[in-house]
Amino acid sequence: MATRDENSAAQSGFDQAFLKKLEYLHIVAKKVFAGRLRAERRSRKTGAGIEFADHRQYTPGDDLRYLDWAVYGRMDRLLLRLFEEEEDLYIYILVDRSASMRLGSPGDGAPLLQHGRDGRIAKLGYAAQVAAALAYVGLSNLDRVALHAFAEDMQDQLPAARGKGRIFKVFDFLAGLSPSGHTDLRAAISEFVHKTRRRGVAVVLSDFYDAAGYEEALNLLRYHRFEPAVIQIIDPREARPQLRGDLELFDMETGEGRQVTLTDAMCAAYAKVHAEYCHTLETFCGARGIGYLRASTDVPFEDLMLRVLREGGFLR
Amino acid sequence: MSFLGLAVQQLALIFAAAAVVLTALYLLKQQRRRVEVPFIRLWQQVLQRSEATSLWRKLLRLLSLLLQLLVLLLLVLSLGDPRLGRSQRGRTLVLLIDASASMQARMPSPTGRGDSTRLAAAQAQARSFVRSLGGDDLAVVVALDGQPAPMGGLSYEESDLLAQIDGVQARDTGADLPAAIALCRALLLGRPSPTVVLFSDGGFDEASLPTLTAGQDLDVYFQPLPQISSPAADRTLGNAALTALSVRRYRRNRLSYEVLVRMAWFPRPVTSGVLADGTALPSTAQRATLELRQDGEVVDVQTVELMPNQAVERIYNNLSGAGRNIEARLQLVGAADGDILPLDDRAYTVLPERRQQRVLIVTPGNLFLEGALLATGAGEENHLRVERVTPSAYDPARADRYDAVIFDAFTPKAPPNAHAIYLDPQGPSSPFPLRGTLKSPLVTDVEASHPILRWVSLTDVNMSKSSVFVLQPGDRALAGMFKQPLIVAREESTRSGLRRSLALGFDLRASDLPLRVAFPLLLMNALDWFAGDVDEDLGSRRTGQIWRIALSGIARRAGAPRPLSATANLLLPDGESITTPVSEGYALHYGQRVGFYELSLPESAPLRFAANLSDPIESAATLRSELRVGDKRLAAPEPGQRALRRTLWPYLLLAAVALLLLEWWSYHRRWTV
Numbered sequence: 010m011a012t013r014d015e016n017s018a019a020q021s022g023f024d025q026a027f028l029k030k031l032e033y034l035h036i037v038a039k040k041v042f043a044g045r046l047r048a049e050r051r052s053r054k055t056g057a058g059i060e061f062a063d064h065r066q067y068t069p070g071d072d073l074r075y076l077d078w079a080v081y082g083r084m085d086r087l088l089l090r091l092f093e094e095e096e097d098l099y100i101y102i103l104v105d106r107s108a109s110m111r112l113g114s115p116g117d118g119a120p121l122l123q124h125g126r127d128g129r130i131a132k133l134g135y136a137a138q139v140a141a142a143l144a145y146v147g148l149s150n151l152d153r154v155a156l157h158a159f160a161e162d163m164q165d166q167l168p169a170a171r172g173k174g175r176i177f178k179v180f181d182f183l184a185g186l187s188p189s190g191h192t193d194l195r196a197a198i199s200e201f202v203h204k205t206r207r208r209g210v211a212v213v214l215s216d217f218y219d220a221a222g223y224e225e226a227l228n229l230l231r232y233h234r235f236e237p238a239v240i241q242i243i244d245p246r247e248a249r250p251q252l253r254g255d256l257e258l259f260d261m262e263t264g265e266g267r268q269v270t271l272t273d274a275m276c277a278a279y280a281k282v283h284a285e286y287c288h289t290l291e292t293f294c295g296a297r298g299i300g301y302l303r304a305s306t307d308v309p310f311e312d313l314m315l316r317v318l319r320e321g322g323f324l325r
Numbered sequence: 326m327s328f329l330g331l332a333v334q335q336l337a338l339i340f341a342a343a344a345v346v347l348t349a350l351y352l353l354k355q356q357r358r359r360v361e362v363p364f365i366r367l368w369q370q371v372l373q374r375s376e377a378t379s380l381w382r383k384l385l386r387l388l389s390l391l392l393q394l395l396v397l398l399l400l401v402l403s404l405g406d407p408r409l410g411r412s413q414r415g416r417t418l419v420l421l422i423d424a425s426a427s428m429q430a431r432m433p434s435p436t437g438r439g440d441s442t443r444l445a446a447a448q449a450q451a452r453s454f455v456r457s458l459g460g461d462d463l464a465v466v467v468a469l470d471g472q473p474a475p476m477g478g479l480s481y482e483e484s485d486l487l488a489q490i491d492g493v494q495a496r497d498t499g500a501d502l503p504a505a506i507a508l509c510r511a512l513l514l515g516r517p518s519p520t521v522v523l524f525s526d527g528g529f530d531e532a533s534l535p536t537l538t539a540g541q542d543l544d545v546y547f548q549p550l551p552q553i554s555s556p557a558a559d560r561t562l563g564n565a566a567l568t569a570l571s572v573r574r575y576r577r578n579r580l581s582y583e584v585l586v587r588m589a590w591f592p593r594p595v596t597s598g599v600l601a602d603g604t605a606l607p608s609t610a611q612r613a614t615l616e617l618r619q620d621g622e623v624v625d626v627q628t629v630e631l632m633p634n635q636a637v638e639r640i641y642n643n644l645s646g647a648g649r650n651i652e653a654r655l656q657l658v659g660a661a662d663g664d665i666l667p668l669d670d671r672a673y674t675v676l677p678e679r680r681q682q683r684v685l686i687v688t689p690g691n692l693f694l695e696g697a698l699l700a701t702g703a704g705e706e707n708h709l710r711v712e713r714v715t716p717s718a719y720d721p722a723r724a725d726r727y728d729a730v731i732f733d734a735f736t737p738k739a740p741p742n743a744h745a746i747y748l749d750p751q752g753p754s755s756p757f758p759l760r761g762t763l764k765s766p767l768v769t770d771v772e773a774s775h776p777i778l779r780w781v782s783l784t785d786v787n788m789s790k791s792s793v794f795v796l797q798p799g800d801r802a803l804a805g806m807f808k809q810p811l812i813v814a815r816e817e818s819t820r821s822g823l824r825r826s827l828a829l830g831f832d833l834r835a836s837d838l839p840l841r842v843a844f845p846l847l848l849m850n851a852l853d854w855f856a857g858d859v860d861e862d863l864g865s866r867r868t869g870q871i872w873r874i875a876l877s878g879i880a881r882r883a884g885a886p887r888p889l890s891a892t893a894n895l896l897l898p899d900g901e902s903i904t905t906p907v908s909e910g911y912a913l914h915y916g917q918r919v920g921f922y923e924l925s926l927p928e929s930a931p932l933r934f935a936a937n938l939s940d941p942i943e944s945a946a947t948l949r950s951e952l953r954v955g956d957k958r959l960a961a962p963e964p965g966q967r968a969l970r971r972t973l974w975p976y977l978l979l980a981a982v983a984l985l986l987l988e989w990w991s992y993h994r995r996w997t998v
């Protein structure tokens with residue numbers, strides 16, 4: 010089974026070399042962050058554990074076995090003893106597979122991780138590499154890692170599982186992604202939070218090009234007690250376009266078109282608008298304690314992962 | 326501005342059609358390159374900001390359309406080959422280039438290598454002048470020879486005028502200056518600033534010079550030939566010329582001839598002007614060799630002393646050998662290269678063929694008549710053979726054996742098939758119809774120009790009575806009394822050829838005419854006229870004239886009928902054969918070349934004759950540095966206002982290219998997109 014998974018992943022670009030890169034990243038991360046990173050994570054959920062955590066007021070119907078009779082004797086108050094409930098950490102990796110993530114692809118139907126002649130890779134391919142690295146690190150830490158692909162809604166998912174052996178399933182899942190559909194972050198996240206009972210870290214890999222906005226979607230994660238983190242995938246060509254002359258621009262997702270004659274000044278103005286857009290997202294995340302990272306596809310994903318691991322915030 | 330290419334209406338049509346197509350293409354949406362963007366909302370923000378300047382952008386795009394329309398307009402205009410209109414400064418010029426015989430005179434080449442001709446130098450000056458013409462100057466080239474003619478039409482085009490100048494060829498004729506000025510006046514009539522520029526050596530008959538300034542309607546300029554440094558002063562330089570080569574028959578015997586050769590020596594041409602010309606000529610004689618050749622064989626060589634500007638004559642007597650080509654050659658002794666005009670160093674003539682003339686007298690007896698015929702050359706050795714018959718013995722059938730028949734006091738029933746003289750014809754059968762009789766008439770009207778009356782005086786001729794003739798077509802009254810013809814000459818074309826006859830309305834016996842010298846002369850002239858022999862036609866002709874060559878002189882082949890041809894073939898001295906028109910028994914040709922000619926008709930032996938320059942004015946080869954008419958000196962021409970080329974299409978194309986470059990530049994600078 011593992012062999013079959015390896016073969017299919019290798020066909021999509023997630024080959025042994027890629028796996029070695031992930032292993033290397035994992036080892037480097039261990040050395041750099043020794044003592045801080047441990048496989049065992051403790052959830053903040055209180056429940057049937059053995060380690061005392063807190064008291065709370067008794068309410069009728071609570072299990073009388075957990076009443077703290079000693080406190081009752083001293084203070085004449087009915088308090089219930091709470092224990093930290095130990096459970097596995099859930100890491101949800103949400104990958105945007107909308108049509109806009111096709112940007113940078115060398116051609117239609119090209120393998121996800123194929124690099125173009127300029128050495129760059131499609132945004133979805135880059136997001137898949139990052140997602141695979143995150144999953145590998147999580148699986149190596151014995152966390153439960155689940156992957157979800159979304160566009161206008163949640164479309165594919167790889168259920169949460171643990172153990173490094175699952176990495177090939179992750180590869181297989183990511184290799185099967187292809188960009189299509191338009192982005193609707195709110196609908197997709199809403200579906201995610203309502204279908205996912207276990208809370209955990211939710212890493213969103215997307216370009217966040219949603220006409221309806223991204224704020225509500227990220228707030229939904231927060232409101233549902235997920236720990237959201239954002240990795241914004243951008244291509245340098247969309248940040249600083251080199252387009253000139255008479256063009257018809259059309260949106261990759263909606264097909265909406267516009268005839269323009271681009272000049273240097275207009276391209277500079279666009280670059281400025283794009284930078285403002287990214288900065289707004291970053292500010293939004295920073296104000297709400299959401300981890301934010303901007304990933305440009307011209308930066309090797311290994312460097313990005315080292316930066317992720319070094320700065321922390323996504324994986325504790 | 327005028328258009329020499331397409332008409333204005335055509336240009337407007339082309340422009341309108343092309344402008345419609347251009348505007349339609351402009352209005353059509355451009356095929357733009359499609360580019361995918363991940364999030365067009367961001368672009369829309371940018372575009373909303375730039376729309377504030379959209380009005381300016383639209384104006385710029387309109388400017389692009391206007392530039393393209395302007396380029397189209399320039400291209401369409403260039404199709405019309407527009408020319409600048411004439412301004413008030415424009416002149417209308419006739420470039421009068423002397424192409425007379427003297428322009429063939431040699432002169433040192435301006436480059437110093439070899440010799441050139443005066444005509445080549447004048448053409449070079451004319452070319453230079455044409456290149457200096459202003460854009461408003463209209464010009465035409467006229468060749469000035471014996472028959473001046475324009476070389477093309479009036480033109481602004483430099484290339485046209487240069488081609489016209491190149492077309493001027495020197496002729497072996499004199500220059501008819503009055504005719505040329507009249508032609509210039511006709512060409513320039515009604516045109517602004519009429520101007521004539523004369524490129525010439527100035528060798529004109531002084532009597533013709535006043536025509537240059539006659540009337541104030543023409544501005545006449547004279548461009549003298551360039552002053553080229555002359556060779557050493559001691560070198561002989563001038564023109565030895567044969568100014569005449571004449572041949573004539575003896576009056577007594579028309580089968581013998583004498584030849585007159587006239588020569589002259591014109592030393593180095595004086596260049597100081599009209600008044601000074603001829604005043605400082607050297608007086609030393611020049612020795613020359615005169616050669617006479619018959620059919621190319623030298624028959625006589627002699628050395629002659631030629632005094633400057635004085636004619637020297639030599640006469641060769643008792644020459645015989647009818648039909649031979651005679652050529653005279655003159656060559657300077659010891660200075661052959663000093664002769665600047667070779668054209669008149671040779672003269673040509675042909676001894677005209679003359680066979681014996683058989684004359685039949687039909688008379689009852691008339692000693693006056695027979696005596697007169699004896700005086701005019703009758704005899705076995707001479708050119709007349711006379712036979713006499715009485716009227717009763719006259720056989721009309723035998724009359725065509727004779728060249729001429731003289732009817733004395735006898736009127737045949739029908740005219741003979743020969744030339745004839747009728748002395749006092751009577752009755753209804755008279756070939757010359759009669760309308761009455763005059764008693765003791767006086768001769769008041771005489772047609773002295775007719776060959777029959779050459780040297781003949783009819784003044785005070787008495788006669789007791791004379792018939793009055795009724796003129797018929799072809800008749801010419803030679804003498805008469807108050808418009809009543811008494812002597813009539815007739816020339817008519819018959820099936821067998823030209824037929825001539827003469828009628829006297831009175832009897833010789835009742836007149837004192839036979840007692841006068843005029844009578845044998847009258848008979849001699851009449852018989853010569855019958856033979857087609859007029860003295861001025863003998864042997865050679867002068868160039869620069871229209872020749873009337875009698876076809877009667879062409880010998881028919883045996884048995885061949887005389888054709889009634891409207892044209893004849895003429896073989897020119899340079900070997901070219903042309904067709905020349907025939908009118909009333911004469912071939913007509915304007916002679917431009919010296920040398921031997923041959924005129925021929927089908928089924929006939931050719932008639933040879935020769936032509937010579939025979940023009941002392943041309944042979945003088947005068948070279949003037951200025952031309953004066955009275956006190957007035959003709960000025961040298963002035964160049965024109967050379968402000969702009971006449972043709973505009975190159976400028977229009979350049980402007981179109983410049984606009985295209987501007988449009989291209991502005992487009993790529995994103996100004997007009």
